[in-house]
Amino acid sequence: MEPATVRSRAGRPRATRGSTGRDPREEILDAAAALFVENGYAATTTRAIAERTGIRQASLYYHFAGKEEILAALLEQTVRPSVDVARSLRADDRLSPAAALHRLAVYDVEALAAAPHNVGTLYLSPEARHERFAGFRAARRELRDAYGALAEEALADALRGTWRADELGAVIIHLVEIAITLRNDGDPVDAEHVADACLRVCGLHEDAIAAARAAG
Secondary structure, three states, X not given: XXXXXXXXXXXXXOOOOOOOOOOHHXXXXXXXXXXXXXXXXXXXXXXXXXXXXXXXXXXXXXXXXXXXXXXXXXXXHHHHHHHHHXXXXXXXXXXXXXXXXXXXXXXXXXXXXXXXXXXXXXXXOHHHHXXXXXXXXXXXXXXXXXXXXXXXXXXXXXXXXXXXXXXXXXHHHHHHOHHHHHHXXXXXXXHHHHHHHHHHHOOOOHHHHHHHHHXX
């Protein structure tokens, strides 16, 4: 089965309410995110999404083929910006690997903490593991690998040879994604503290972490 992709369609005007000034696709995504998180993906219908958005159900299909495409868009838009930042940081030779890793972790944590309706909780849904969401999974894998590559380069000498890059990447991306759980539990999310923890996994001492934090 082909993975879900985000398509753009020529749509007609909103059906039941006056314009809010927002893009209709963004309104649909926002409504769907709220409903998916509140009720679960399986229990949410396109009719419910349309009603929450304030449009006819038929109008929703001018923008998305169905709720699978909506979920694909939500998942991908939570991870793609961090992938872009990771690429930029890895190409920036003005930063040390530790500073680049710290900056990436801070950006990623803040993005997850700010995502509407804590949509990152959908990462853990059974649906997100389905092959039709391969685009999201590939993007998250690229982000994980970027974390691993930066961490391997930043690794303290005492730990060299004890971690593989993919292991480091997996540990660090899970540390970063603790922001989702903290937010879900109503606890504060401190991006700097999480990023510091990512560098501690690499065996860096506090003075090296402070230097990376300042540079990043």
